[in-house]
Structure formats: C-alpha cells, structure tokens
Amino acid sequence: MHTDLSAARTAVHAGRQSALALLAEAQAAAEQPAARHVFIRTFGEQAQAAARAADLAAAAGAPGLPLAGLAISVKDLFDVAGHPTTAGSVVLADAPPAARDATAVARLRQAGAALVGHTNMTEFAFSGVGWNPHYGTPVNPSDTSVERIPGGSTSGGAVSVALGAAWAALGSDTGGSIRIPAALQGLVGFKNTACLTPLDGCVPLSTTLDTACAITKSVRDAVLLHEILAARSVRLQARPLSGWRLAVARTTMLDGMDDTVADAFAQALQRLRDQGAQIKEIALAELAELADIQATGGFAAAESWAWHRARLQASEDRYDPRVAQRIRRGAAMGAADYIDLIQARRAWIARVEQRLAGFDAVLSPTVPVVAPTLASIAEDDAEFFRVNALLLRNPSVVNMLDGCALSLPCHRPGQLPVGLMVWAGHLQDDTVLSVSLEIEAALAATKGD
Incomplete structure (x- = not known):
C-alpha cells in the first residue's frame, strides 16, 4: 500500500498502479465493520468515472x-452536485440535491x-467531540480494545482517511474541527x-471563523x-530545523495534559532539539484573556443563532440537544455585544502578533488529552461539555488569531495518537507548511529511538 496520496498519484501517473484498483480498495475499506457510521451517502458512479479517466x-x-482519480471524502457540509447536503442533521433530511458543487x-x-461520499460529522459542526445521535458516531480506529471518540467535527472524514477509505478528507475548521480529529x-x-479558501456552497457555523481545509496522511x-483548495502555489522555504525560530507557549496551552500527551510532547521537543531546533x-x-473576550458566547454562538433561529423555532425537537444548547447561547447576545467582540478580537490579535514577532511559528499540543472513550461522554452531559471545551481550547486560539496551523502526529509507536500543533498568524501558511515538513522529517528520523 502506498504511504500517502502523493506516492499513490505518482504510481498512477506512471501507469504502475490503476486508479480504479485503488478506488476499489478504498471502497472495500469503507464497507468494513470499523467504517460503520463513517459515510452518510456515497458517490460510487462519480468516483468510478474519475478513476477511469x-x-x-x-x-x-x-x-x-x-489528484489522479484517487479517493477523497467530503464532509456533509459541502454541496456536491446531484446530492443533498445535510450537515450531519435530520433537520435538513428533506434538502433538495445541490444544483452545483461548492467551490x-x-x-x-x-x-x-474521485469524490467517494459525504462523511458523517457533528451535527452542524458544533462540537469537537464528533458525537452524532442521528447517524451514529464513527469510532476512532486507533484503539481496537475500547471504543473512543473520533474527534470532531470532521469525524467521519478523519476516520475515512485513517481506515484507507479515502486518501484525504475535505472538511472545515471553526475552532479545531480539522486538527482535533487529526490529532486523535x-x-x-x-x-x-x-x-484563502472559498466557503460558498458550505453550510455555515461561524462566518467569521469557518475555514475549508483538509485532513491528509502526510x-x-x-x-x-x-x-x-486555495488555488495558489505554496512557496516552500528549504531551511534546516536550526534555521527556524520556534516558540512554545506556556500559558493555557500546556494545562491539563494527560500523561501520554505530556510525555509525547516533551519527547517530541527533545527530538527536535537534538536535530538542531532552537525552541524557546x-x-x-x-x-488567558480569551475566556473573558468570549464570555458572551463568541462568534460561533452569535453567527450560528442567526442562521438557525428560524429552524430551531420550527424543528428544535429534531436537533441534537447538545448542539441546540450551544446555538441558543447566541440568542442572548445583542448587537453591542457582537460589535464589542469584533473590536476585542482585533485588539487581541494585534497584541498576540506583536508578542510573536520574533518567531516563525509556535509549537503546542494540538489537544491536551488522548481520545476519551465514547462511553464516558455518551450519557453524561457535564462530561461531554468538559471534554468538548478541553479539545477545543488549544486549536481555537488559532481561529481567533485568524491564523493558520498544522497538526501532525508526534507519539511513539504503541502510544495512542498525540498531535503536535505548529501555528502562526495571518497568512503565514507557507511558513507553517515549510517548518512542518522539517518537523515531520525530524520526528520520523528519530521515531524508533
């Protein structure tokens, strides 16, 4: 099996591998018991046509x-021509087929x-846990001994990639919805x-924070x-690790780490330092100011309330109660609260960017815990919301910063997955991608140590 999409497309382009054969493998992976609840609908004929071409x-x-006719899954948030878009909800179950693709x-x-199907997700993308009471919750395949949460909201997308049912997954990230399931x-x-990426044809959560992006293998x-997705060329900077100025943010980001994450993060930093990285x-x-800035509910509450208020009035009994509860927080926000939030965010971004001016990127644990069990959050609302807040805490910083971030694995073999987040401010995407390539190579070189 090819290690990633880049290797597979090289083989297809060279005629060493059939795209149709690889698609058949992906479709077989989607039908295995471990993939239960991953797809809400599949696009078999469309996918086969792309692979055949x-x-x-x-x-x-x-x-x-x-993309060489290779399997890509699509979060059930994006319009695919000829299919309904239901955002992981039964509220939109009667939605007509989309007339055109989202951009x-x-x-x-x-x-x-080869677009293989719409993947399951947290209803309306409003949680980092990945729980869905309507279509079932995809199970995290990283642990076969106990069922663990997949992370959300791009839950099915991540599992599709982890199981080999897709080479990459189109999803969205409003407070960590790409990075959380990738890390877990x-x-x-x-x-x-x-x-950088258009959001037309995508069901919104927060028009301020939503980002269209992807989960991949490398x-x-x-x-x-x-x-x-962004229709732009990345300008990679070929610098050794010693040529990057990297920071580790102590405030908030390192709080509440479990033993596995603390060990994996510390070991990763040491391995990077051993490879020449200068980390401060x-x-x-x-x-620490973010909790107060978002005390009235934040952008997601206000902007989701604007989109959902009529639907809630007509069909609240069909919503996941945990999602409806979070949306309804926006009802209490007035116009002045919203304007205050915009202004507070703008001032906060300026202060953070000034503080980070001497660094190329910041390193943090993507999330401070490994994937909790499904049983721990299934019936306990208090535990669900505690876990949700913990998972969103670190990645949502970058959304508020209007920045960019990449989560990549940093755990050792035999450990549950742990993500290392590489992040920076607005339009520093090429820097984050460049340094992440170096970090990935350095961690791979020392993985067996």
Whole structure:
C-alpha cells in the first residue's frame, strides 16, 4: 500500500498502479465493520468515472491531473452536485440535491479527485467531540480494545482517511474541527488562513471563523490539498530545523495534559532539539484573556443563532440537544455585544502578533488529552461539555488569531495518537507548511529511538 496520496498519484501517473484498483480498495475499506457510521451517502458512479479517466490518461501518456482519480471524502457540509447536503442533521433530511458543487468541491473535482461520499460529522459542526445521535458516531480506529471518540467535527472524514477509505478528507475548521480529529487519530490536519479558501456552497457555523481545509496522511499531502483548495502555489522555504525560530507557549496551552500527551510532547521537543531546533518557551499571557473576550458566547454562538433561529423555532425537537444548547447561547447576545467582540478580537490579535514577532511559528499540543472513550461522554452531559471545551481550547486560539496551523502526529509507536500543533498568524501558511515538513522529517528520523 502506498504511504500517502502523493506516492499513490505518482504510481498512477506512471501507469504502475490503476486508479480504479485503488478506488476499489478504498471502497472495500469503507464497507468494513470499523467504517460503520463513517459515510452518510456515497458517490460510487462519480468516483468510478474519475478513476477511469485517470487510468485512460495514464495509458495514453497524457499528463495526469493532480489528484489522479484517487479517493477523497467530503464532509456533509459541502454541496456536491446531484446530492443533498445535510450537515450531519435530520433537520435538513428533506434538502433538495445541490444544483452545483461548492467551490472547494469543484476544485477537487477539477483536480481529478474521485469524490467517494459525504462523511458523517457533528451535527452542524458544533462540537469537537464528533458525537452524532442521528447517524451514529464513527469510532476512532486507533484503539481496537475500547471504543473512543473520533474527534470532531470532521469525524467521519478523519476516520475515512485513517481506515484507507479515502486518501484525504475535505472538511472545515471553526475552532479545531480539522486538527482535533487529526490529532486523535494520528493524521495530519492543516487549517489554512480562513480567507484563502472559498466557503460558498458550505453550510455555515461561524462566518467569521469557518475555514475549508483538509485532513491528509502526510504534510506533503497537506501542501498539495491546500494548493488545490486555495488555488495558489505554496512557496516552500528549504531551511534546516536550526534555521527556524520556534516558540512554545506556556500559558493555557500546556494545562491539563494527560500523561501520554505530556510525555509525547516533551519527547517530541527533545527530538527536535537534538536535530538542531532552537525552541524557546514563552509566557504568551494574552491567551488567558480569551475566556473573558468570549464570555458572551463568541462568534460561533452569535453567527450560528442567526442562521438557525428560524429552524430551531420550527424543528428544535429534531436537533441534537447538545448542539441546540450551544446555538441558543447566541440568542442572548445583542448587537453591542457582537460589535464589542469584533473590536476585542482585533485588539487581541494585534497584541498576540506583536508578542510573536520574533518567531516563525509556535509549537503546542494540538489537544491536551488522548481520545476519551465514547462511553464516558455518551450519557453524561457535564462530561461531554468538559471534554468538548478541553479539545477545543488549544486549536481555537488559532481561529481567533485568524491564523493558520498544522497538526501532525508526534507519539511513539504503541502510544495512542498525540498531535503536535505548529501555528502562526495571518497568512503565514507557507511558513507553517515549510517548518512542518522539517518537523515531520525530524520526528520520523528519530521515531524508533
């Protein structure tokens, strides 16, 4: 089996591997018991047509498309022409088929993707846990001894990649919805600067914070998917680890780590230092201000309430109560509260960017805990909301910063997955991708030590 999408597409382009055969393997992976609840609907005929076209191009010696007829899953938040978009909810179960692709989907299709299906997700993307009472919750495949949460809200997308049912997953990230499931499942999740990818044809959660982006198997795949989704060329900077100025933020980001995450994060930092990385711990006290800034509910509450208020009035009994509860927080926010939030965020971003001016990127645990068990949050609302807040805490910092971040695995073999988050401010995407490639290579070189 190829290690990642980049290796698979090289094989397809060279005619050494059939895209149709690889698609058949992906579809078989989607039908295994471990993939239960991963897909809400599949696009079998469309996927086969894309794979067949890739094989014909290779046979004719024609230049191959960037995604080479390979399986890509789509979060049930993005319009795919000819299929309904239901956002993981029964509230939209009667939605008509989309007349056209969302721009992000269209760009994947134009790049030769075999779009294999809409993946399950947290209802309306409003949780980092991945729980879905309507369509079932996809099970994290990283632990076969006990059922663990997948992370959300791009839950099914991450599991599709982890199980081999897709090479990459289109998803969204509003407070960590790409990076959380990537971290909990040992995958790569890149949240680009929000303005770089169009969101038309996507059911909104927060129009201020939503980002269209992808989960992949490697950092080089993250570069490829970002170039396609953002329709831009990444300018990679070839520098050794010693050439980057890296910080570790102590405030908030390191609180509440469980033993596995604390050990994996400390070991990863040491392995990077052993490879020449210059890493400095900083306080970054501004992170402690976020709780007060968002005390009235934040952008997600206000902006989701604006979109859902009529639907809640008509169909609240069909919502996941945990999602409805979070949306309803926005009802208490007035226009002045919202304007205050915008202004407070703008001032906070300026202070944080000034504090980080001497660094290329910041390193943090993506989330402070390994994936909790499904049983621990299934019936206990208090525990669900505690876990949800803990999972969202670190990655949501980057969304509020209007920045970019990549989560990549940093655990040792035999450990439950742990994510290392590499992050920076607005439009520093190429820097984050460049240093992440170096970090990935350095951690891989020392993984067996």
